[in-house]
Amino acid sequence: DTGVSQDPRHKITKRGQNVTFRCDPISEHNRLYWYRQTLGQGPEFLTYFQNEAQLEKSRLLSDRFSAERPKGSFSTLEIQRTEQGDSAMYLCASSLVAGEQFFGPGTRLTVL
Amino acid sequence: AQSVSQHNHHVILSEAASLELGCNYSYGGTVNLFWYVQYPGQHLQLLLKYFSGDPLVKGIKGFEAEFIKSKFSFNLRKPSVQWSDTAEYFCAVRILTGGGNKLTFGTGTQLKVEL
Numbered sequence: 001d002t003g004v005s006q007d008p009r010h011k012i013t014k015r016g017q018n019v020t021f022r023c024d025p026i027s028e029h030n031r032l033y034w035y036r037q038t039l040g041q042g043p044e045f046l047t048y049f050q051n052e053a054q055l056e057k058s059r060l061l062s063d064r065f066s067a068e069r070p071k072g073s074f075s076t077l078e079i080q081r082t083e084q085g086d087s088a089m090y091l092c093a094s095s096l097v098a099g100e101q102f103f104g105p106g107t108r109l110t111v112l
Numbered sequence: 113a114q115s116v117s118q119h120n121h122h123v124i125l126s127e128a129a130s131l132e133l134g135c136n137y138s139y140g141g142t143v144n145l146f147w148y149v150q151y152p153g154q155h156l157q158l159l160l161k162y163f164s165g166d167p168l169v170k171g172i173k174g175f176e177a178e179f180i181k182s183k184f185s186f187n188l189r190k191p192s193v194q195w196s197d198t199a200e201y202f203c204a205v206r207i208l209t210g211g212g213n214k215l216t217f218g219t220g221t222q223l224k225v226e227l
Binding site for chain 2: 043055091
């Protein structure tokens with residue numbers, strides 16, 4: 001399968017714990033995006049990378065959130081000190097420059 | 113800030129009925145427009161896109177959409193729906209000037225097609 005992959009698919013954690021998600025984009029895509037989707041809403045932009053550079057961050061991305069793409073390939077999204085309001089589906093997408101975005105299956109986070 | 117409105121949150125149709133889902137956006141500059149679909153248990157997939165040129169675009173599975181710049185609209189249509197079209201449909205906008213590369217999505221329309 002040559003699509004966008006995300007790991008894990010589901011994560012249940014207790015409030016206050018840290019979690020990390022991984023995204024592997026389509027191999028030739030140099031742009032990688034993170035979105036968050038809550039029930040009844042469309043995906044909301046969090047951040048994006050071009051190669052290893054993080055070019056834009058949403059105001060939704062509080063200082064408890066950090067994203068990296070160290071070698072311009074896979075990316076990680078870490079949430080520190082999770083809160084119940086962080087419960088959501090976290091989506092990763094990738095694209096060529098100015099191309100259409102291809103989405104992965106998402107990581108569903110539940111914070112107890 | 114730009115926004116995308118999808119007027120119908122839930123739509124129920126019988127097979128062979130015609131479909132039109134509304135999408136309006138609030139930005140006066142140059143945009144790219146997209147419709148994504150999410151079938152039950154699957155991830156978001158691109159249905160069709162508009163970058164430039166002919167404002168009537170055709171996508172997969174018989175879907176089409178028309179970009180009407182004066183109305184800031186990009187409505188999705190299908191002349192005859194099938195049970196397999198049951199899914200959630202999202203309209204999205206990308207602003208080309210100063211908007212970065214992010215997509216702004218509407219809240220989605222849940223379509224149920226009954227046999």
